[in-house]
Amino acid sequence: MANFHPLKELLLCRIRAFYREPDAVFWTYGFPLILIVGLGIAFRTKPPERIRVDIVAGAGAEAVQAALADAGSSGFAAAIHAEAECRQRLRRGHADIVVTPEVGGGWSYRFDPTRPESVLAKAEVDDALQRAAGRVDVVATRAHAVTEPGSRYIDFLVPGLLGMNLMGGGLWGVGFVTVDMRVRKLLKRLMASPMQRRDLLLSLFGGRMLFTLPEIGILLLLAALLFHVHVAGSILATIVVGVVGAMSFAGLGLLVAARAERIETVMGLMNAVMLPMWLLSGVFFSYERFPAVFHPFIRALPLTQLNDALRAVILDGASLGSQWFALLYLLAVGAVSFGLALRWFKWV
Amino acid sequence: MTADLAIRCRDLRKTYLAGKSAVEAVCGLDLSVEPGACFGLLGPNGAGKTTTIEILEGILAPTSGEVEVLGMRWGTGRDQQIRRRLGITLQETRFDDKLTVREIVTLFRSFYPDGQSPEATMAAVELTEKATARVGRLSGGQKQRLALACGLVGNPALLFLDEPTTGLDPQSRREVWKIVRAHQARGATTLLTTHYMHEAEVLCDRVAIVDHGRIIAEGTPADLIARLGGEHVVEFAANATGDGGAAPAALDEAALAALPSVTAVRRERDAWLLTVHHPHVAIPELLRRLAGWQAELNRLTTRHASLEDVFVALTGRTLDADDATADSSAQGTGA
Ligand SMILES: Nc1ncnc2c1ncn2[C@@H]1O[C@H](COP(=O)(O)OP(=O)(O)O)[C@@H](O)[C@H]1O
Ligand SMILES: [Mg+2]
Numbered sequence: 001m002a003n004f005h006p007l008k009e010l011l012l013c014r015i016r017a018f019y020r021e022p023d024a025v026f027w028t029y030g031f032p033l034i035l036i037v038g039l040g041i042a043f044r045t046k047p048p049e050r051i052r053v054d055i056v057a058g059a060g061a062e063a064v065q066a067a068l069a070d071a072g073s074s075g076f077a078a079a080i081h082a083e084a085e086c087r088q089r090l091r092r093g094h095a096d097i098v099v100t101p102e103v104g105g106g107w108s109y110r111f112d113p114t115r116p117e118s119v120l121a122k123a124e125v126d127d128a129l130q131r132a133a134g135r136v137d138v139v140a141t142r143a144h145a146v147t148e149p150g151s152r153y154i155d156f157l158v159p160g161l162l163g164m165n166l167m168g169g170g171l172w173g174v175g176f177v178t179v180d181m182r183v184r185k186l187l188k189r190l191m192a193s194p195m196q197r198r199d200l201l202l203s204l205f206g207g208r209m210l211f212t213l214p215e216i217g218i219l220l221l222l223a224a225l226l227f228h229v230h231v232a233g234s235i236l237a238t239i240v241v242g243v244v245g246a247m248s249f250a251g252l253g254l255l256v257a258a259r260a261e262r263i264e265t266v267m268g269l270m271n272a273v274m275l276p277m278w279l280l281s282g283v284f285f286s287y288e289r290f291p292a293v294f295h296p297f298i299r300a301l302p303l304t305q306l307n308d309a310l311r312a313v314i315l316d317g318a319s320l321g322s323q324w325f326a327l328l329y330l331l332a333v334g335a336v337s338f339g340l341a342l343r344w345f346k347w348v
Numbered sequence: 349m350t351a352d353l354a355i356r357c358r359d360l361r362k363t364y365l366a367g368k369s370a371v372e373a374v375c376g377l378d379l380s381v382e383p384g385a386c387f388g389l390l391g392p393n394g395a396g397k398t399t400t401i402e403i404l405e406g407i408l409a410p411t412s413g414e415v416e417v418l419g420m421r422w423g424t425g426r427d428q429q430i431r432r433r434l435g436i437t438l439q440e441t442r443f444d445d446k447l448t449v450r451e452i453v454t455l456f457r458s459f460y461p462d463g464q465s466p467e468a469t470m471a472a473v474e475l476t477e478k479a480t481a482r483v484g485r486l487s488g489g490q491k492q493r494l495a496l497a498c499g500l501v502g503n504p505a506l507l508f509l510d511e512p513t514t515g516l517d518p519q520s521r522r523e524v525w526k527i528v529r530a531h532q533a534r535g536a537t538t539l540l541t542t543h544y545m546h547e548a549e550v551l552c553d554r555v556a557i558v559d560h561g562r563i564i565a566e567g568t569p570a571d572l573i574a575r576l577g578g579e580h581v582v583e584f585a586a587n588a589t590g591d592g593g594a595a596p597a598a599l600d601e602a603a604l605a606a607l608p609s610v611t612a613v614r615r616e617r618d619a620w621l622l623t624v625h626h627p628h629v630a631i632p633e634l635l636r637r638l639a640g641w642q643a644e645l646n647r648l649t650t651r652h653a654s655l656e657d658v659f660v661a662l663t664g665r666t667l668d669a670d671d672a673t674a675d676s677s678a679q680g681t682g683a
Contacts, residue, residue, distance in 0.1 A: 004458035013447055013455050020446035020482075184442035189498070192407050192438070194431040195459045348407050 006195060010203035011210075018173075018211060027172070028215060032165045033222055036158065039284075040227050043153040051121045052096045053078040054086040060101030067132035068125070076128070086110075096121035099129075158223040159310035160283040165215055166242060167277060167303050170249025171256065171270045173208045178257035179266040188348045197347070205250050212246040213239070220314075232317035240320055241313055244330050245306035251334030252302070254341040261346070277303035302333045353416070354506055354537040355381040355404060360413035362399050362561075373399040375561040377413075381539055381554075386532050388552035389541040390655060392665070396561040397541035398439050401510050404539065405436055418506055432460055435504030437495040439511050439541075445484030449475050452483065453497050460502035469501040473527055489520025496527055507531060509540040513547060525551055545655035557659060564662050572658045577611035578623040581657055582630060582650045585619045586643040596643040607633050612661060623653060623661070 018024055053068060053076050055061045061080045068076040081089065089095040090110060096118050098110040107129060112118040181187040190200060216239060223229040231238055256273060260266040280287055280294075281303035290298060298304050309326035312318035320327075362374040374396045381387045389397045402408040404415060406422040418433055420426045443452050453466040470476050473493040478486065486494065492512065499507060509528065513521040521544075528551055532538055542548055548555045549569045556566040565572055573579060588596040604613045604622060609630040612623040624630040627650050638645055660666055 004454070006458040009455045009458040013444065013451060016451065017444045017446050185438055185440050186443060188407060189436070189438055189441045192405055192431070192434075192436045193456060193459045193498075193502075194428050 007199045007202055007206075010195075010199055011206050014177075014203050014207035015210065018207065024172075028165070028169055028211065029218055032161050032215075032219055035161055036154075036219070036223060037226065039157055040154045040223075043157070049117075050075050050077040051117070051124055052076075052094065053121065053125055054089055054095040054098045055080045056083045056086050056098060056100040057081060058101060059103075064099055064101055064107065064129065067129055070132065071128035075124070090118075097125055099125060154223070154227045155229050155315055156286070156311070157284065158219070158227075158229045159314045160307050162216065162219050162242065163245060163281070163303055163307040163310050164278065164283045165219065166212065166245045166306065167249045167274060169211060169215060170208060170246050170251075171253040171274060173211060174204050174250045174253030175255075175257040175266055175270055176253075176263075177204065178254065179260045179263060182257075182261060182346070183263060191347050201254075204254070205247070208246060208250045208253075209243060212243055216242045229314075231314050233313040233319070237313045237318075237320040237323075238310070241306070241309045241323060241327065244327050244334075245302075245310075248302050248306070248330040248334035248337075251337035251341070254345075255337040258341045258344040259346050277301050280304070282307050302330055305329050352383070353380050354383045354385070354418060355379060355387075355539060356414075356416040357404065358414045360400065360403060360415065361411045362396070362403060362408065363411045364399075373561055374403070374410075377558075377561065377563055379556065379563070381537060383537050384535055385553045386528070386538040386540070386551055388548035388555040389539070389558050390543070390545060390548045390555045390659070391541075391558035392543055392659075395543075395558045397543075397558055398510055399561075400558070401508055401539065401541055402438075405434065405508050406430060432462075432502065433505045435499035435502060435507040437492075437499045437509050437512060439514070441495055443483045443491075443494065446482055448480050448482050449486070449494055449497075450479040452494060453501055456498040457501045463502040464500070466501065469497045472500060472530065473497045474523065487520070489516050489523060492516060492520065492524060493527065496524065500527075500531060505536055507536055507538045509538065511541055511543070513542070513544065521547070545659060549655055555655065557655070557662065559659075559663055565658065569655055572655060573653045576623055576653055576658055576661055578609075578625045579653050580624050580627050580650055581653050582622040582624055582627055582634070582648070583616075583619050584622075584634070584645060584649075585647040586638055586645050589642050589644045596638075596641045598641040599638075599643060603637070604634075607637070614660065616666065619647065621657075623657065 055064050055078060057080050065078045065080060068078040083100070086095065086098040087110070090098050090112065093115075096111070096115070100108045100110065102108055109122050109125065111122045178187070181190075191197075220229075220231060220238070224231075252273060253270075256269040257266055260269060277283075280290070280298045281301050282298075283303070287295065287298045287304065299308075305326040309323040309330075312323055313320070357377065357379045360374055360377040360379070361372070364371040364373055377396075377400060379387075379400075389400060391397055399408065403410045404417060406417070406427060409423075415422060417430055420430050422430065447455075449470060450466060453469055457463055457466050457469070464472075467476070467479075470479055473496050475490065475493055475497060478490060483491065483494065496509075496512070499509070507528075512528070513524050516524065525547070528538060528540070532551075538551075540551065552569065554566070554568055555572065556563045557572070558564070565575070567575070586596060586599060599620075601613050601615070604610060604620060607622070607630055609624045609626045610622045611625065614621050622630065622634075631648075631650070635645070656666075
């Protein structure tokens with residue numbers, strides 16, 4: 001007679017139930033890919049933008065336009081308009097700067113100091129016009145334009161999306177699945193059988209780990225093929241960081257599922273856990289943009305630790321050892337959540 | 349002696365605390381089930397059947413009272429040992445829609461050190477043809493048979509079934525009965541709950557009628573019916589002659605109770621139900637009186653008394669109207 005192994009059977013059921021659920025497969029594997037492709041195209045590296053200069057019509061306007069056209073790099077798009085129109089275009093963001101030739105010679109600039117491109121425009125236009133008027137540089141300088149791989153938006157985005165995906169996978173794959181079993185009274189039925197709780201927990205976490213590997217693989221592969229985002233560090237280190245992150249969020253998933261008896265409850269809890277991390281943990285933009293006082297709080301979020309570690313390994317080629325703090329932190333979050341979950345868990 | 353019983357419980361109580369209010373779901377229930385018996389807990393919705401059976405299954409903890417299952421007590425370090433010898437179907441379990449019958453039966457088989465093969469179990473519940481079908485594609489009756497398979501696959505010495513046929517059509521219900529009887533024939537003990545009186549009569553050697561968390565009567569179905577004081581029920585409806593529908597004035601409970609061989613009288617909508625010892629004595633006399641009262645008979649049926657009648661006699665209530673109809677249609681009684 002065949003030999004039956006409960007953990008093996010539980011794990012098999014977990015895997016089959018997952019791969020036979022098109023929704024789960026889409027949200028785990030498909031959706032992040034769509035995000036990457038969409039955002040990758042939206043934020044693809046464009047040729048440097050030209051500075052849009054409006055010149056107020058009148059005496060000397062043409063001279064200014066000609067001077068800007070002759071300027072070395074010719075990064076200017078200069079046009080002549082009536083004064084009122086120029087002001088309106090600046091206000092609406094159609095122009096970066098307005099140049100008004102003065103009656104006695106010289107120019108006045110109208111620009112918006114809160115807009116970085118406007119400030120840049122003032123410096124560049126002034127520089128170009130001064131040189132055209134005959135200014136000689138006191139010291140010779142040379143500029144080298146370089147674009148480093150790994151510094152594009154897509155490079156920033158890929159590890160962030162990977163982290164986000166691991167977070168969602170852990171919370172859904174353990175939290176939602178557990179409450180769903182409870183709602184269907186399947187959990188109760190299993191507890192009424194001689195099944196070991198340990199085997200059920202192992203199958204939930206084991207299943208999660210198994211789904212993680214293709215998750216990491218597919219995402220990184222697509223990013224490499226479509227956008228040439230390459231892993232600077234070791235692939236193994238990336239996988240280790242990813243798996244540790246997935247473990248951490250699987251622990252959190254079990255915690256949100258510990259007592260919830262309705263799907264709505266666990267969904268609410270999951271959103272409450274995930275939303276702050278989506279916004280703050282540097283998925284789509286760097287958390288450095290938030291005021292520094294918030295940084296310690298933001299770094300305490302597990303997704304921040306995971307994203308930072310993933311970026312360090314994927315983009316900077318950091319070693320696993322250098323990420324010891326993030327890894328320990330993630331493991332601790334997972335272990336503490338797991339412990340609390342077991343303490344509060346409603347089995348039947 | 350207690351070790352000889354399959355189930356024994358004494359003064360079982362369970363109080364649910366829901367916010368500030370407390371619900372006494374089970375209040376002082378005693379139960380003894382002999383090995384090899386099929387024992388039925390019979391009662392309306394909310395009687396405390398599920399609470400009782402889940403305490404016996406070791407899923408719920410009682411508020412107080414003693415429980416012994418197969419000679420062992422829950423929470424004394426032998427829970428796994430007990431569970432290996434129990435087969436269970438809960439009142440409601442929804443298995444994964446995406447998994448197949450064979451996968452689920454195999455999963456449950458893997459929890460038991462000994463048991464039947466999944467193939468034999470599927471054959472026993474007549475699901476062999478559906479072995480590779482996903483749960484989402486099964487009918488209600490097939491899902492219930494799958495639940496039974498999960499209960500049977502560990503070859504249980506004691507089978508607990510909580511409302512095994514609720515919501516099933518008569519055909520599916522009979523299939524479930526067949527499976528339970530076949531299991532019973534192998535010498536195992538079964539405890540089931542139901543609110544279908546007929547189901548208890550068909551399946552059970554002994555029944556306990558439960559109401560408001562207490563047992564109000566216990567015995568073999570035949571015993572309980574005999575205790576009614578009459579084994580037959582005569583049901584009739586009558587109108588006053590020519591008077592287009594109104595009941596004849598002289599027709600009342602006292603007059604009917606005075607008829608020979610009648611032991612009880614009750615009213616159900618437009619009909620009167622008489623519990624009688626000897627229909628051949630009571631009916632001619634009833635017809636004679638009705639003629640004297642200027643009453644016209646528009647319906648008359650007789651049937652054997654059922655547990656349903658016992659329940660009504662004991663509680664003064666009938667069961668849920670819908671279920672009662674489904675129940676009597678399954679019996680096929682009538683004129
Ligand atoms: N978890 C619970 N919390 C509060 N009250 C409950 C709970 N479960 C059952 N009850 C109440 O206990 C009583 C008995 O319920 P139950 O055992 O399910 O009856 P039955 O199975 O006979 O229909 C009912 O009044 C029910 O509302
Ligand atoms: Mg019930």
